[in-house]
Amino acid sequence: MTETQERSVPKPEFTDAEAGAKVFPDSNARSYNYFKPAKRKQTHYEDVTVEVQPDPRHYLAQGWLYGFADGRGGYPLDWTALKAWGSDRPEPERFPGSGGKGYEWPAHGWHEFRDPNEEWELTFYRYNSNVVRQVNQNVENARQAKAFEQWNPNWVNFVARNVGAWMHVDHGLGLYLYANAQRRAPTNMHNNAISVNSMHRIRAAQDLALYNLTLTEEVPGFDGSAHLETWNSDPAWQGVRAAAEQLTSIWDWAEAIFAGNVVFEPLVGELFRSHLVQQIAPRNGDFVTPTVVGVAEYDFAERDLRYTTAMFGLLTTDKEFADHNKSVINGWLAKHVPTAIDAGRKLQPLWSQTDAKPPRFEDSLDAAKSRFAGILNSLHLDVPKELSQ
Amino acid sequence: MSRQSVAKAHQKIQELSWEPQYHTPVSHYGTDYTFQKAQKKDPLKQVLRSYFPMQEEKDHRVYGAQDGAIRGNMFRQVQERWLEWQKLFLSIIPLPEISAARAMPLLFRTVPNPELHNGQAIQMIDEVRHSTIQQNLKRLYMNNYIDPAGFNSSLRNFQNDYCGTIGRQFAEGFITGDAITAASIYLTIVAETAFTNTLFVAMPAEAAANGDYLLPTVFHSVQSDESRHISNGYATLLMALSDESNHQLLERDLRYAWWNNHRVVDAAIGTFIEYGTKDRRKDRESYAEMWRRWIYDDYYRSYLVPLEKYGLVIPHDLIEEAWNQIWNKGYVHEVAQFFATGWLANYWRIDPMTDKDFEWFEYKYPGWYDRYGKWWENYNRLSKPNGHHPIVAENVDYVYPHRCWTCMVPCLVREDMVMDQVDGQWRTYCHEECRWTDAVAFRPTYQGRETPNMGQLIGKREWETLYHGWNWADVVSDMGYVRDDGKTMVAQPHLDLDDPKKLWTLDHLRRMPEVQSPNVLLNQMSDAERAAFVADYNRQGPAGRPAPAAS
Numbered sequence: 001m002t003e004t005q006e007r008s009v010p011k012p013e014f015t016d017a018e019a020g021a022k023v024f025p026d027s028n029a030r031s032y033n034y035f036k037p038a039k040r041k042q043t044h045y046e047d048v049t050v051e052v053q054p055d056p057r058h059y060l061a062q063g064w065l066y067g068f069a070d071g072r073g074g075y076p077l078d079w080t081a082l083k084a085w086g087s088d089r090p091e092p093e094r095f096p097g098s099g100g101k102g103y104e105w106p107a108h109g110w111h112e113f114r115d116p117n118e119e120w121e122l123t124f125y126r127y128n129s130n131v132v133r134q135v136n137q138n139v140e141n142a143r144q145a146k147a148f149e150q151w152n153p154n155w156v157n158f159v160a161r162n163v164g165a166w167m168h169v170d171h172g173l174g175l176y177l178y179a180n181a182q183r184r185a186p187t188n189m190h191n192n193a194i195s196v197n198s199m200h201r202i203r204a205a206q207d208l209a210l211y212n213l214t215l216t217e218e219v220p221g222f223d224g225s226a227h228l229e230t231w232n233s234d235p236a237w238q239g240v241r242a243a244a245e246q247l248t249s250i251w252d253w254a255e256a257i258f259a260g261n262v263v264f265e266p267l268v269g270e271l272f273r274s275h276l277v278q279q280i281a282p283r284n285g286d287f288v289t290p291t292v293v294g295v296a297e298y299d300f301a302e303r304d305l306r307y308t309t310a311m312f313g314l315l316t317t318d319k320e321f322a323d324h325n326k327s328v329i330n331g332w333l334a335k336h337v338p339t340a341i342d343a344g345r346k347l348q349p350l351w352s353q354t355d356a357k358p359p360r361f362e363d364s365l366d367a368a369k370s371r372f373a374g375i376l377n378s379l380h381l382d383v384p385k386e387l388s389q
Numbered sequence: 390m391s392r393q394s395v396a397k398a399h400q401k402i403q404e405l406s407w408e409p410q411y412h413t414p415v416s417h418y419g420t421d422y423t424f425q426k427a428q429k430k431d432p433l434k435q436v437l438r439s440y441f442p443m444q445e446e447k448d449h450r451v452y453g454a455q456d457g458a459i460r461g462n463m464f465r466q467v468q469e470r471w472l473e474w475q476k477l478f479l480s481i482i483p484l485p486e487i488s489a490a491r492a493m494p495l496l497f498r499t500v501p502n503p504e505l506h507n508g509q510a511i512q513m514i515d516e517v518r519h520s521t522i523q524q525n526l527k528r529l530y531m532n533n534y535i536d537p538a539g540f541n542s543s544l545r546n547f548q549n550d551y552c553g554t555i556g557r558q559f560a561e562g563f564i565t566g567d568a569i570t571a572a573s574i575y576l577t578i579v580a581e582t583a584f585t586n587t588l589f590v591a592m593p594a595e596a597a598a599n600g601d602y603l604l605p606t607v608f609h610s611v612q613s614d615e616s617r618h619i620s621n622g623y624a625t626l627l628m629a630l631s632d633e634s635n636h637q638l639l640e641r642d643l644r645y646a647w648w649n650n651h652r653v654v655d656a657a658i659g660t661f662i663e664y665g666t667k668d669r670r671k672d673r674e675s676y677a678e679m680w681r682r683w684i685y686d687d688y689y690r691s692y693l694v695p696l697e698k699y700g701l702v703i704p705h706d707l708i709e710e711a712w713n714q715i716w717n718k719g720y721v722h723e724v725a726q727f728f729a730t731g732w733l734a735n736y737w738r739i740d741p742m743t744d745k746d747f748e749w750f751e752y753k754y755p756g757w758y759d760r761y762g763k764w765w766e767n768y769n770r771l772s773k774p775n776g777h778h779p780i781v782a783e784n785v786d787y788v789y790p791h792r793c794w795t796c797m798v799p800c801l802v803r804e805d806m807v808m809d810q811v812d813g814q815w816r817t818y819c820h821e822e823c824r825w826t827d828a829v830a831f832r833p834t835y836q837g838r839e840t841p842n843m844g845q846l847i848g849k850r851e852w853e854t855l856y857h858g859w860n861w862a863d864v865v866s867d868m869g870y871v872r873d874d875g876k877t878m879v880a881q882p883h884l885d886l887d888d889p890k891k892l893w894t895l896d897h898l899r900r901m902p903e904v905q906s907p908n909v910l911l912n913q914m915s916d917a918e919r920a921a922f923v924a925d926y927n928r929q930g931p932a933g934r935p936a937p938a939a940s
Contacts, residue, residue: 008670015465017472018465019532019534024872026873029537030541044528060548060549065554094855096855099856099863100549100855101867129445168405175506179510192521202507202510209404227404245411
């Protein structure tokens with residue numbers, strides 16, 4: 001008979017360590033107690049987001065421990081010119097015997113921001129997985145149905161050059177504007193929302209690049225490298241390129257987000273996507289491109305713009321600094337609106353490059369301007385005179 | 390996507406990057422390293438079209454397991470000793486994770502290789518995943534474990550208790566100072582490549598042995614991302630090595646990063662694994678054995694040493710010294726003893742070691758009982774209020790230690806403590822290497838070379854100083870470690886919740902002597918007194934014992 005040695009494994013043990021097994025002080029204190037929720041009840045999003053990035057004005061008793069070469073650590077509030085109420089309150093001073101208490105939550109207005117999309121990892125991966133599945137299926141269905149055969153040569157060229165060129169905008173801004181900015185805002189709510197925005201743009205860039213790859217393989221005469229030449233030297237695109245580059249040169253993180261999402265996207269992004277590509281593609285026999293471009297449009301219009309208006313709406317109605325913030329933002333508008341309008345106008349030749357024509361360029365631009373003015377209105381900002389250019 | 394199409398897709402997305410023509414991109418961060426533009430390949434080769442569904446699938450498994458754990462009444466089998474230490478661990482870890490996300494842009498302008506930036510962006514969002522999935526795990530513990538106190542206050546208490554700043558270095562070191570020192574060497578080359586093995590692999594295994602299979606579920610999912618991040622660091626390191634002028638800085642940074650990670654991570658994870666477990670099977674690996682396997686063999690011998698041929702100066706002496714600290718000098722045991730000494734300044738419960746624990750420690754670490762046994766017997770004796778003070782204020786042959794100015798773990802291996810006057814202040818350091826970090830490495834010149842981008846050690850780095858002269862009851866109230874009856878403390882030196890009389894309250898603390906800051910006292914001494922203090926301190930220990938009387 002074979003002798004079996006007892007295996008060495010941990011033994012389960014009944015510990016009865018589950019909630020409710022005993023009653024004692026705090027036995028029912030089952031909610032995070034270090035912040036006040038925006039609404040009556042703490043949301044799941046708030047629980048996994050709020051106060052992960054600490055603030056010396058709250059509980060960070062010993063202050064930041066590591067600094068840059070200038071001795072400043074963490075997330076200085078003056079990394080943007082905008083201010084939320086309480087921004088000018090000094091950090092609590094610490095010294096022998098000072099104790100460690102900070103100001104009462106939230107200490108200043110920056111902590112009042114909540115991402116209305118309530119993005120955290122679970123929602124983020126669900127959403128983006130659905131997007132890539134949807135895009136994949138649309139393109140694959142079109143490929144199997146030989147839908148690309150309906151495209152005329154002019155349209156093939158238009159998609160190769162112009163739809164292709166937009167991938168560079170998404171990629172450049174995704175990395176060097178949005179991913180860069182998520183290091184710099186004063187709360188975890190801001191920075192997580194911005195990092196999600198960044199990934200939307202990087203994904204949209206890859207969506208276009210991989211769509212371009214499929215078209216290169218499927219459509220005779222489709223030049224898969226035409227987008228590079230267009231982006232590098234087509235005069236119609238150099239305004240967009242200059243505007244995108246200007247966005248990545250902005251020092252102030254809030255200015256970068258504002259200029260990207262409130263100015264550039266409505267006046268240039270939506271002008272190109274919604275008022276050109278989405279309008280013109282079906283008339284040229286293409287029902288696939290709008291589905292690829294449309295998910296990026298949805299990212300912006302339904303999610304990224306939504307957090308942006310919530311973020312800046314708090315600042316333009318701030319109980320202490322509303323006027324200051326509006327004045328700063330007006331300066332940003334004066335700087336970025338002309339660049340965006342110029343970029344949009346330089347795109348005008350695209351409106352006459354295909355066989356089936358889109359709406360008039362001026363009508364498209366007017367629609368984009370109207371949308372932009374509406375966003376400013378919702379933020380209690382005046383439409384700048386530069387919009388009339 | 391098929392394997393072939395992923396490769397093709399990855400090749401295609403390399404067309405996305407472009408060089409600016411009209412405006413210079415903003416450069417927020419500096420480095421003293423220099424990089425030649427090089428076409429290093431993106432080691433991740435990750436395309437979002439496949440990345441998102443992959444992560445979603447991993448989420449399905451994690452959240453499915455969480456549902457299962459609740460339905461299967463997992464918390465009837467978890468060891469309270471284990472879950473109590475998770476109150477500290479899960480307060481610490483979401484901050485390093487999110488800081489790693491924030492660290493990625495430090496590399497965008499300083500490492501001129503757009504292909505690597507793709508991998509760094511994916512790491513950024515991975516880290517957002519880790520931070521929020523870990524906050525969610527803590528939330529689940531808070532909702533389902535018998536004692537939610539400490540979980541419910543974790544992000545307040547982690548940032549003000551007497552252990553918290555130790556853990557916070559593991560985050561702040563990623564996001565400030567020289568961009569390469571912080572985001573590449575400290576974060577990816579050392580913290581992720583070496584120490585996530587003990588954090589995210591060794592520790593979850595111990596969780597499972599204590600009836601908690603959710604920690605392994607979440608952290609193994611996290612670790613599957615870490616392996617990709619390690620590739621990011623490796624590619625940047627190879628780029629840095631290709632420029633010989635970087636070698637001096639690499640040597641400096643590897644020494645700092647290795648030593649600081651050892652001091653911080655081994656202190657915390659070593660304590661969780663050795664003192665947070667009830668699994669005392671003799672054939673289960675000790676932390677020292679895990680360290681030897683995961684860090685010495687897998688990291689040092691397999692990863693670091695082969696880089697020597699590319700010109701990387703490996704801190705062999707410090708790797709051997711870290712092992713010496715763990716194996717011969719009882720580093721983890723000294724830290725656990727310190728954490729338990731100040732149980733009242735924590736927000737979790739630390740129960741006494743039992744005979745079974747003693748037997749295991751003696752088997753794994755011969756000589757353990759002679760060093761630490763008596764103190765833990767005293768800890769047990771003093772664990773229920775009975776007219777005496779908490780152990781920190783009782784005479785148990787333990788000299789309350791000075792903090793290390795650099796790593797903020799106290800100077801527990803007493804013979805190694807060094808003192809120096811830096812920036813006009815007398816400071817104590819747990820080891821010469823920590824003195825070097827503060828006095829030599831984190832300075833604007835290094836070995837005669839200008840290092841204007843090097844960061845600084847800042848902040849009020851000694852917890853005790855904030856409460857110098859305070860009554861302990863006021864300290865605990867100030868930090869917010871009081872339960873909802875307004876007097877019972879969150880922390881307890883035992884796990885018994887049955888009898889309210891056995892629970893320590895603020896009233897018990899009022900009778901204690903005031904908190905004294907060792908650093909304040911040190912700076913009040915005369916030179917002669919300070920010299921005598923150092924001589925005495927170096928003769929103390931092990932286990933914090935006073936120096937023997939001079940014969």
